[in-house]
Amino acid sequence: MATPTALSVPPNTKTGPSKTSPNEPRPFERRREPRYPTNDPVEVCILEPRYERVSGTVLDISRSGVRVQVRTPVAKTVHLEIILASRAIIFGETRYCRRHGDAYHLGVSIDDVYFAQDLFALHIEPDLIGLYLDGTGLTALQAIQIRNHLVNCSACRENLAARVALSSL
Numbered sequence: 001m002a003t004p005t006a007l008s009v010p011p012n013t014k015t016g017p018s019k020t021s022p023n024e025p026r027p028f029e030r031r032r033e034p035r036y037p038t039n040d041p042v043e044v045c046i047l048e049p050r051y052e053r054v055s056g057t058v059l060d061i062s063r064s065g066v067r068v069q070v071r072t073p074v075a076k077t078v079h080l081e082i083i084l085a086s087r088a089i090i091f092g093e094t095r096y097c098r099r100h101g102d103a104y105h106l107g108v109s110i111d112d113v114y115f116a117q118d119l120f121a122l123h124i125e126p127d128l129i130g131l132y133l134d135g136t137g138l139t140a141l142q143a144i145q146i147r148n149h150l151v152n153c154s155a156c157r158e159n160l161a162a163r164v165a166l167s168s169l
Contacts, residue, residue: 045081
């Protein structure tokens with residue numbers, strides 16, 4: 001069982017999705033945590049008031065939350081299971097549901113995450129650490145597992161800190 005844990009983000013780390021090119025600076029972001037844009041298909045199990053399963057897409061993910069697009073509105077404070085291609089299950093609670101065209105965007109607070117297997121049993125590849133710092137190019141599952149791995153692996157944290165230091169030169 002992997003429990004979401006805090007991960008400090010270096011002060012110069014970019015946060016939030018960008019509508020600019022990857023090399024341009026991002027606009028000011030007021031969020032507390034970086035968001036990683038994704039486009040991962042998921043199954044969303046709405047656990048209350050009755051069990052319902054709907055298809056969705058993870059639009060972005062952060063340390064403590066995920067934004068999912070679905071075709072069905074979901075009330076606030078409803079408990080959900082978000083299944084990522086049978087490789088992980090995110091347990092959470094809806095914080096908001098906003099109409100977006102003919103779909104709905106759900107803001108979900110992450111309570112817990114369970115993995116079918118650990119993708120980073122040894123160390124994180126340098127290319128993936130770069131994508132993690134940049135906040136682009138990762139799947140939701142990769143972003144979650146990198147975050148959890150960094151909490152437990154001092155060598156990868158040091159690699160992350162070194163990359164941050166080089167990027168600020």
